[in-house]
Amino acid sequence: MFAIVRTGGKQYRVAPGDKIVVEKLDGNAGDKITLGDVLLAGEGSSLKSTDGLTVAAEIIAQAKADKVTVFKKRRRHNYRRKKGHRQQHTILKIVAIGDYKEAKKAAPKAEAAPKAEAKADKSPAARAKETVETTKAQQESAEVVGTPTESPAPSDDKAAGAEKPAVKKAAAPKAKTPSTKNAAPAKAAAKKTPKAK
Secondary structure (H helix, E strand, O other), X not given: OEEEEEEOOEEEEEOOOOEEEEEOOOOOOOOEEEEOOEEEEEEOOEEEOOOOOOEXXXXXXXXXXXXXXXXXXXXXXXXXXXXXEOOEXXXXXXXXXXXXXXXXXXXXXXXXXXXXXXXXHOOHHHHHHXXXXXXXXXXXXXXXXXXXXXXXXOOOHHHHOOOOOOOOOOOOOOOOOOOOOOOOOOHHHHOOOOOOO
């Protein structure tokens, strides 16, 4: 089931179990509150009546948003004003919409727990040995098995029916010379000889 609630001048689509960040509401962490301004409610594609419907929520924390810098300037008047602002928020967890509550899912957590316990039971030496074995296995699987062949064509030129193309060897890379674009001209070039008459 979902509902659209209005709080702090904004509208939020919520369902049981959702966490939302809203404008600051009174209360401390752990307090239960009800949001009575429900605009729409429904399940799937069918809508339900919102008469007397409330959304129960629990305050998780009172927090602040990231800092926003407010800077004013009027050029050529030596006028500068700099201020910072952090908006205060309340983090809510939606507990129920009317009588509808979140269905609990315990199966995924039960599967994750044995893995954590298995890691905790092993000694540091056993864990180190296990990681070395896995890295060796990864390296062995990455190695190439066999040698690649040069050409699948027959080695006999007459049997192939065509001449083999000449194999070009890759040219050695040229050594980079420093750029003389910005260098000063040579002294000999700088001196000009007078023209003979």
